Amino acid sequence: MLKHTPFAAALVLAAGVIAAVPAHAQFAKPEDAIRYRKSVMFIQGQTLPRLGAMVQGKAPYDQAQAVASAETLVFTGKLFPSAFVPGTDKGDTRALPAIWKEQAAFKKHQDDLAASTAKLLAAAKAGGGVDALKGPFGEVAKVCNGCHDEFRKD
């Protein structure tokens, strides 16, 4: 079914260009891809501040919560790159066209997100207390903001 739509053709093209696209990156409509990545980012946007509150001493340190939050960031980080399907800079989205023009730079942010969230998770699991989370948390936040600065409309 999908194979016969221009949108799916763009997906197939994207799969060839962006090596990191998982095989399950298939959306019936461009709006679905947009809503999918916004859903992922909403979850991330709810998760990171929970860790931030801990790191800033505004919430008690809780290792289990830190691990769960870091796991969520690691897992969701893998989900959304595939939802940046070509052509989905239009519609209800703040994604800038640069995402598709500067794929190497965009991919670099994805790789940095994967690496920084993995480090955060490792630090959370190691259980070195809240101080051990500060550096890795700051790195994840920096990666998020860096990508938003470069590839998201204000």
Place this chain on the structure above:
Amino acid sequence: MLKHTPFAAALVLAAGVIAAVPAHAQFAKPEDAIRYRKSVMFIQGQTLPRLGAMVQGKAPYDQAQAVASAETLVFTGKLFPSAFVPGTDKGDTRALPAIWKEQAAFKKHQDDLAASTAKLLAAAKAGGGVDALKGPFGEVAKVCNGCHDEFRKD
């Protein structure tokens, strides 16, 4: 901060009642909890049909895709129960008040979701081809529909 709001008080109460609530189940506003669970369910709603298309022979069998989809269902299944915070049957949601009145029944659906998605993932990883996915896929779909029938507005 959160501790002094009625919403957070409800959360604390909920944490005592529903044993499965993860520690990171904290939302600043009821709307955030609603949007969080809808985000999770949108991701699930994009993921399950991908497996469905495979199982129904409408898409080619792809073990890596099956595993990735099943992993997404397993992981996201753990995220959203905590977002059913007391009081969040109001607003932009189809959640029925019964969720909070019949907590044992609601919890049973959550447990069934965890068990059925775990079986689906195991089947996908075992690589027995598409036929081996049919039973586990049907079980997951049944659990989803069962909970929606009971606890979601039409």
